Amino acid sequence: MLSKENPTKGAERFPPGTRVSDASSGLKFISELGRSLLFTVHPKKVANVVANTILSGVGAEACAVAVKLQHIGLVCSSYSSVEDGPCDQFHKERFSRWLSLLPPQVSFHTENADEFFLNSEEHSFEYIAPIHIEGEVKGAIIVGFANADECTREIRQLIDAATQLTAMSINLTSHYEAALNTSIIEAKEEHRKFTEAVLDTLPVSLYVIDRDFNIVMWNRHREIGIQGMPRDEVIGRNVFQVLSKYPRGRLSQEFERAFKTGKIERIEQQTTDDEGATKHWLVSKVPMKDERGVVTHVITVGEDITMRVEAIHAVGRAEKLAAVGRLASGVVHEINNPLATISACAEVLESRVDEGVFGTSGDVEDLREYLGLIHSEAFRCKSITNGLLDFSRVRTGNRVAVNLSEVIRSSANLVSHQKRGDNIEIIVEVDDHLPLIKADEGQIQQAVIALATNAIDAMPDGGSLTFRTNANGRRLIIEIEDTGVGIPVEDMSRIFEPFFTTKEVGKGTGLGLAVCYGIITDHGGRLNVRSNLGKGTTFSIFLPLAH
Ligand code: ADP
Ligand code: MG
Numbered sequence: 365m366l367s368k369e370n371p372t373k374g375a376e377r378f379p380p381g382t383r384v385s386d387a388s389s390g391l392k393f394i395s396e397l398g399r400s401l402l403f404t405v406h407p408k409k410v411a412n413v414v415a416n417t418i419l420s421g422v423g424a425e426a427c428a429v430a431v432k433l434q435h436i437g438l439v440c441s442s443y444s445s446v447e448d449g450p451c452d453q454f455h456k457e458r459f460s461r462w463l464s465l466l467p468p469q470v471s472f473h474t475e476n477a478d479e480f481f482l483n484s485e486e487h488s489f490e491y492i493a494p495i496h497i498e499g500e501v502k503g504a505i506i507v508g509f510a511n512a513d514e515c516t517r518e519i520r521q522l523i524d525a526a527t528q529l530t531a532m533s534i535n536l537t538s539h540y541e542a543a544l545n546t547s548i549i550e551a552k553e554e555h556r557k558f559t560e561a562v563l564d565t566l567p568v569s570l571y572v573i574d575r576d577f578n579i580v581m582w583n584r585h586r587e588i589g590i591q592g593m594p595r596d597e598v599i600g601r602n603v604f605q606v607l608s609k610y611p612r613g614r615l616s617q618e619f620e621r622a623f624k625t626g627k628i629e630r631i632e633q634q635t636t637d638d639e640g641a642t643k644h645w646l647v648s649k650v651p652m653k654d655e656r657g658v659v660t661h662v663i664t665v666g667e668d669i670t671m672r673v674e675a676i677h678a679v680g681r682a683e684k685l686a687a688v689g690r691l692a693s694g695v696v697h698e699i700n701n702p703l704a705t706i707s708a709c710a711e712v713l714e715s716r717v718d719e720g721v722f723g724t725s726g727d728v729e730d731l732r733e734y735l736g737l738i739h740s741e742a743f744r745c746k747s748i749t750n751g752l753l754d755f756s757r758v759r760t761g762n763r764v765a766v767n768l769s770e771v772i773r774s775s776a777n778l779v780s781h782q783k784r785g786d787n788i789e790i791i792v793e794v795d796d797h798l799p800l801i802k803a804d805e806g807q808i809q810q811a812v813i814a815l816a817t818n819a820i821d822a823m824p825d826g827g828s829l830t831f832r833t834n835a836n837g838r839r840l841i842i843e844i845e846d847t848g849v850g851i852p853v854e855d856m857s858r859i860f861e862p863f864f865t866t867k868e869v870g871k872g873t874g875l876g877l878a879v880c881y882g883i884i885t886d887h888g889g890r891l892n893v894r895s896n897l898g899k900g901t902t903f904s905i906f907l908p909l910a911h
Contacts, residue, residue: 390518393421394525401533405540407433410533411441414505418526419443422519424507425486428454429530431495431503432463433538435545439503444484453484459504467494467501471524475512482508491515493527497535505530569666572652573603577619580661590635622649622662632669634853641894642856644673681860685882688862692752699749703742710738748873765800766808768833768840768907775812776831779820787826794833801840801907803887811883814876815844815903821867822848822901835909839889842905850897859893 400413411429419427428442442454459481471493474480480490487508495503505527509515563570564584569592572581579602582595591609598606607615622629633645646669652661714735722728776792812831819829827847834841851859858864860881865872884891888908895901 390522393417393522394529397421397526398529401529404533405537407431407436407439407534407537407541408441410530410537411439414526414530414533415441415443418505418507418523419445422507422522423514424509426453426482426484426508428482428506429495429503430454430456430459430481430506431497431534432460433502433534435542436538439534442482444482444486446484446486453482454506455481455483463501463503467504469494469496469501471520471527473512473515480508481506484508486510488512489515491520491523493523495527495531495534497531497538502531503534567667570663571598571603572661572663573619574661575623575659577603577616579603579606586666618649619662622651623659626651626653626657626659636853636896642670642853643668644670677857677860681878681881682885684862685878688752688878692749696749696753700746703745703749707739707742707746710735710742714739744870748875752875762804762806763802764805766803766805767800768798768803768808768842769794769796771805771808772812772831772833772842775809775816778809778813779816779829788820788823789828791828791830793830795835798833798835798840799909801909803907804883807883808887811880811905812842812844814880815905818876819844819846819848819901819903821872822846822850824849827900838909840907840909842907843902844905845900845902847900850899850901851893851895852897856893856895860891 397414397417400417401410404410404413411431415427415429418424424445426442426444428440430438430440432438438456438460440454440456440459442452444453447453462481471491473489473491475489477488480487481492481504482490487510489509489512491507491509493505493507494501495505497503505523507515507523560583563581566583567585569585569589570581570583571579571586574580578600579598580600582593582598584595586592587594593606603619604612604615618629618631621627628651629649631647631649633647635643635645646667648665648667650663650665651659652663654660714732716722717728717732717735722731772794773792776790780790816829816831823829823846830843830845832841832843832845834843855864855866860877861874862878863874864878865874881891884905884907890906892904892906893901894904
C-alpha cells in the first residue's frame with residue numbers, strides 16, 4: 365500500500381481562516397499548532413490537540429494520533445468531522461499489529477478499506493505519517509479524506525510537518541509524565557513507609573479489617589506476645605480464620621456493632637501467659653469512616669494495662685490493709701486481755717483437776733476435756749489476733765544488713781519440720797554470695813514461711829517445694845515455687861486480700877499473703893505471683909539491694 369506522494373491540486377477548496385488554503389495559512393497552521401503544544405504537558409493531551417487541529421485544519425473526515433510509549437502504553441486520540449469531537453473510530457489492534465511489524469519510515473497512503481486504521485464511514489482515502497521518536501517509528505498520524513483529491517501535496521506536507529512537531533512534543537511530554545509518575549509513586553511509597561513506621565512505633569498492638577472482615581493492616585506489636593503472629597502470614601486473610609482461638613460469635617458481634625453503630629467501643633480483657641502471669645488488656649474497636657460517613661474499616665487497638673490495673677489493685681489492697689490494721693490495733697488489745705484471762709482460768713482449773721480437787725468421777729474427765737478445748741481454742745484465737753496485730757505494728761522495725769541465703773536456709777529448715785508426710789521434696793537453690801540487704805530478718809522469715817506454708821497446703825498429694833534466690837542488678841529475688849494445684853484466674857486478684865481464703869474453716873485465716881504483702885512493701889519491695897492451674901505456683905519477692 366506504500367506509494368510515493370504525488371502533488372495534487374491546491375488546498376484552496378477550504379474556506380480561508382479555518383482551513384489551510386495557501387502557504388501563509390499553512391505557516392499559520394503550523395505555528396498555531398506549535399503554540400498549543402507549548403502548553404500541553406501530557407502525551408494524551410498532545411494527541412488530542414494534534415488530532416483536533418489537523419481534522420479542522422485540513423478539512424479531513426477523521427484524524428487519529430496514536431503512539432505506543434514505554435511505561436504508558438498506547439496513547440491514542442481520534443476525532444471525526446461527523447462527531448465533531450473525540451471519537452472511538454480507530455482500529456487499535458490493527459494499528460498495534462502494524463506497529464510491531466517493522467512499519468515504513470516514510471508517509472504513505474492507502475485506499476484499501478481493509479487496511480484502514482480509521483473506521484469512519486465517510487472516508488475512502490487514508491494518509492499515514494509515521495511518528496519517529498528517538499530514531500524509531502513509535503506511532504503515526506492517520507488522516508482520513510473523503511477522496512484522494514482532497515489530500516493535496518501541500519496538505520501532505522503540512523501533515524508531515526505537524527507529525528514532526530507531534531513527535532517532539534510527545535517525546536518531551538512522555539519523559540515529563542514518566543518523571544512525574546515515578547516521583548508520585550516514590551512519594552506514595554515514602555508516605556506509606558512513614559505511616560507504617562508510625563503504626564509500628566506505637567506501644568499498642570493494632571490491626572485493621574475491612575468490611576469483608578479481611579485484615580488489611582497488622583502492626584509490629586501485634587506480631588509479638590503470646591497471641592502475636594507474623595504480618596506476612598495474616599495480611600489479606602479473614603480475621604476469623606486468623607484469630608481462630610477467640611470465640612467467633614463474640615468477635616463477630618464486636619465487629620458488626622462497630623460497623624453498624626460507628627461508635628468506639630472499649631472492652632477490658634484478661635489473659636494468662638504460658639508462665640501463668642496475668643495480663644490485663646484494654647481492647648478498643650475504632651470504626652473508620654469515609655468522607656460520606658460510611659464505616660469502611662474497623663481498627664482494633666490492644667493496650668497492655670497490666671501495670672495500671674495492678675497499681676489500682678495495690679492501692680486498694682494497701683487501703684484495705686490500713687483499714688484492717690486500724691481496726692485490729694483497736695480490737696486486738698481488747699480481745700487479748702479477756703483471752704489471757706480465759707486461758708489463765710482454764711489452766712488453773714486444769715491444774716486443780718490434776719490435783720484431784722474435783723474428785724475422780726467420770727464427769728471430771730469431761731471437765732478435763734472441755735478445759736483442754738477452751739485452752740486450745742483460746743490459743744487459736746490468740747494466733748488470729750497475733751496475725752491481725754502484724755497489720756497494726758509499725759513495721760519500720762529492726763533493719764540491719766542481712767544475709768538472705770541464711771534466712772532462706774533456716775526458713776526451709778523450719779518448714780521441713782512442719783511438713784506433713786514425706787511426699788514433699790524440699791529443694792534449696794540459694795546463692796551463698798548474695799549481696800547483703802537491709803531488712804528485718806524476723807519479718808522476712810515470717811513472709812517466706814507464710815509462702816512456703818501455702819505451697820505445702822497446695823500439694824496435698826505431694827510434690828516439690830523450691831526455695832531459690834537470685835540477684836538481678838539492683839534487686840534480690842526470692843522465689844518460692846511449688847508443683848501444687850495452682851490458683852484459678854478469678855482468685856488471682858483476691859489472694860492478697862485480708863481474710864481471703866479457699867481453705868476450710870479452722871485451716872486458713874486468709875491473713876498469710878496479706879501480711880506477707882505488707883512486710884515486703886514495707887521493705888520497699890514487690891511481691892509477684894505466677895500460677896498455672898494444676899501445674900503449680902511461683903511467688904517472687906523482689907527486694908532492693910542495700911547501698
Ligand atoms: P490462707 O493460707 O490462710 O488461706 P493466705 O493469705 O496465705 O491465706 O492465702 C490466701 C489464699 O491464696 C489461699 O487460701 C489459697 O487459695 C491461695 N494460695 C496462696 N498460696 C497458694 C499456693 N502456693 N498455691 C495455691 N493457692 C495458693
Ligand atoms: Mg496461708
